[in-house]
Amino acid sequence: MITIKFDITTDNDNYILNKQKNYSYAFRKLYKHSDKISDPKYLDYIKTKFKLSVYELNCLKIDLNMKLNQIQTNKENLEKEILENTKEIERLSKIKNKTIKEIKVQFKLNKKIEQQNKNLSKDITFGSRSLLKQISYLNNNKELNNLKIIEKTNLYRSKRILPINYVGSLNDKNSNRYFDFDFINNSIIYKPESKIKININYNVSKKYKNQLLKLQEIKDLNVLPISVKLTFKSLMVSFDEEILNDYGFNEKEYKMDVKTVESKELKKQIYIKHKTEQNDRKLIGKISNRYCGIDLNPDYIGVTIMDENKIYDRFTYNLSDLLKKSNKSSDDKNSIYLNNKRKYEIGVIYSKLFDLLKHYRIAYFVMEDLNFKSNLDSKEANRKTKNVWNLNFQKNLINKHCNINGIQLIEVNPCYSSFIGNIMFDDFDPANASTEICRRGIIKYIKGNNFYPELTSTILDTVVNKFNEFIPDVQGVKDCKSWIELYKLFKQTEIRYRQQLNSNFNCFSQLNKKCKWNKIVHSNLVFNCF
Numbered sequence: 269m270i271t272i273k274f275d276i277t278t279d280n281d282n283y284i285l286n287k288q289k290n291y292s293y294a295f296r297k298l299y300k301h302s303d304k305i306s307d308p309k310y311l312d313y314i315k316t317k318f319k320l321s322v323y324e325l326n327c328l329k330i331d332l333n334m335k336l337n338q339i340q341t342n343k344e345n346l347e348k349e350i351l352e353n354t355k356e357i358e359r360l361s362k363i364k365n366k367t368i369k370e371i372k373v374q375f376k377l378n379k380k381i382e383q384q385n386k387n388l389s390k391d392i393t394f395g396s397r398s399l400l401k402q403i404s405y406l407n408n409n410k411e412l413n414n415l416k417i418i419e420k421t422n423l424y425r426s427k428r429i430l431p432i433n434y435v436g437s438l439n440d441k442n443s444n445r446y447f448d449f450d451f452i453n454n455s456i457i458y459k460p461e462s463k464i465k466i467n468i469n470y471n472v473s474k475k476y477k478n479q480l481l482k483l484q485e486i487k488d489l490n491v492l493p494i495s496v497k498l499t500f501k502s503l504m505v506s507f508d509e510e511i512l513n514d515y516g517f518n519e520k521e522y523k524m525d526v527k528t529v530e531s532k533e534l535k536k537q538i539y540i541k542h543k544t545e546q547n548d549r550k551l552i553g554k555i556s557n558r559y560c561g562i563d564l565n566p567d568y569i570g571v572t573i574m575d576e577n578k579i580y581d582r583f584t585y586n587l588s589d590l591l592k593k594s595n596k597s598s599d600d601k602n603s604i605y606l607n608n609k610r611k612y613e614i615g616v617i618y619s620k621l622f623d624l625l626k627h628y629r630i631a632y633f634v635m636e637d638l639n640f641k642s643n644l645d646s647k648e649a650n651r652k653t654k655n656v657w658n659l660n661f662q663k664n665l666i667n668k669h670c671n672i673n674g675i676q677l678i679e680v681n682p683c684y685s686s687f688i689g690n691i692m693f694d695d696f697d698p699a700n701a702s703t704e705i706c707r708r709g710i711i712k713y714i715k716g717n718n719f720y721p722e723l724t725s726t727i728l729d730t731v732v733n734k735f736n737e738f739i740p741d742v743q744g745v746k747d748c749k750s751w752i753e754l755y756k757l758f759k760q761t762e763i764r765y766r767q768q769l770n771s772n773f774n775c776f777s778q779l780n781k782k783c784k785w786n787k788i789v790h791s792n793l794v795f796n797c798f
Contacts, residue, residue, distance in 0.1 A: 298332055299336075564636065567588050592606060723751055
């Protein structure tokens with residue numbers, strides 16, 4: 269799903285603002301009584317009191333259900349973290365002679381659980397909890413802080429006003445019954461009631477203009493719903509990028525076919541038929557056995573382009589300069605600038621990467637199925653993984669570009685991918701890991717293939733030769749029967765297996781002097797990887 273946000277000017281701001289306020293009051297009211305979300309009488313009361321149409325009420329319910337699901341998911345994740353931290357504390361408690369490091373970890377975990385339990389009991393605050401705390405603090409001295417109190421209170425109230433959500437529909441003209449879209453002339457007509465029409469004008473960049481023009485061509489074909497979130501200052505248009513680019517699942521035809529059968533088995537066969545048709549459509553113009561594998565890290569992004577027999581390209585994006593510290597609070601202007609700069613640069617990296625993937629006619633994009641946990645042993649590791657990695661942002665970018673380009677996304681288990689990659693290949697660590705990840709994507713849906721590559725005597729001999737000066741027990745390496753055994757042996761002997769960056773790699777800036785990332789190109793490509 270792509271969302272394009274742009275500033276607007278209208279000929280009736282007051283009407284939209286009042287509409288927003290009513291929608292926001294209704295949302296908070298229904299949130300407080302969410303147990304009555306299916307009660308017809310209570311819903312009729314909400315509709316009448318806040319002057320909502322039946323359709324607007326349904327959109328409000330969709331909005332609220334999304335919020336409730338988000339809150340429930342966050343709560344479940346927090347409960348899992350508390351349980352994991354409690355188990356770790358129990359483990360540490362059983363250790364009789366703790367090291368200083370273990371004592372510190374246990375202390376931090378106790379503090380963390382205390383804070384997590386507090387967060388678990390808190391309800392959401394409409395308008396920002398931090399602003400509410402600031403207002404409460406300023407009220408300790410009303411005379412001195414009077415102007416600041418007024419400023420913060422106005423900001424708090426404005427943040428409580430939500431955008432009006434209008435969910436798109438395939439059954440309506442323009443794919444949304446409340447709007448007439450004219451993306452050619454940068455004009456939209458908002459039709460909240462039968463006798464009210466509000467003209468909306470806007471300006472967008474060339475990048476978004478091209479997408480909106482494409483949307484204009486197909487909006488009346490009843491294949492793509494267009495959802496809108498409206499405020500008196502801005503408008504957000506959301507649509508499915510897969511359908512826009514003719515790579516989407518044909519939901520309409522699938523539902524028509526399913527209606528003709530009753531058995532679950534036949535319905536399953538119909539779904540497989542339509543899914544296969546979608547996948548075949550995505551493969552048009554691409555090489556069906558060509559894959560791109562990616563290894564995501566805070567400092568580096570390793571990339572490999574390959575098929576079953578040959579590596580065509582392998583390189584690494586160096587993001588180290590993007591992780592620069594401002595040494596100031598998160599709401600400081602410099603911190604905000606660095607965060608926005610990092611996101612912008614990451615967006616540029618993925619745009620460049622997918623342009624290259626078009627050149628190679630890539631059919632499949634392989635990445636790790638990551639569920640990262642914080643590392644309490646290192647503040648810097650915590651900072652990188654939790655604050656500046658932007659992992660979810662990168663995942664969303666990957667999903668967006670895959671949907672736009674019709675590239676099929678494959679997620680694989682990341683277990684020991686870095687270790688196996690560095691043993692099997694002789695390149696920089698992230699590039700090695702990306703090659704192993706790509707290999708796993710290639711074999712994922714091949715029946716009978718083992719998850720790990722075969723650990724042969726030749727590989728073990730290579731390990732001995734490569735790490736000979738660091739291995740105290742050569743025979744112990746040769747006796748390993750699995751990759752897990754070999755990994756544990758490396759851990760016990762504290763041998764560093766990650767291959768570092770060296771002068772054999774060609775490093776250059778991708779853009780200009782203001783660019784904060786480098787592309788490291790690897791020339792030693794490998795054939796017959798399987």
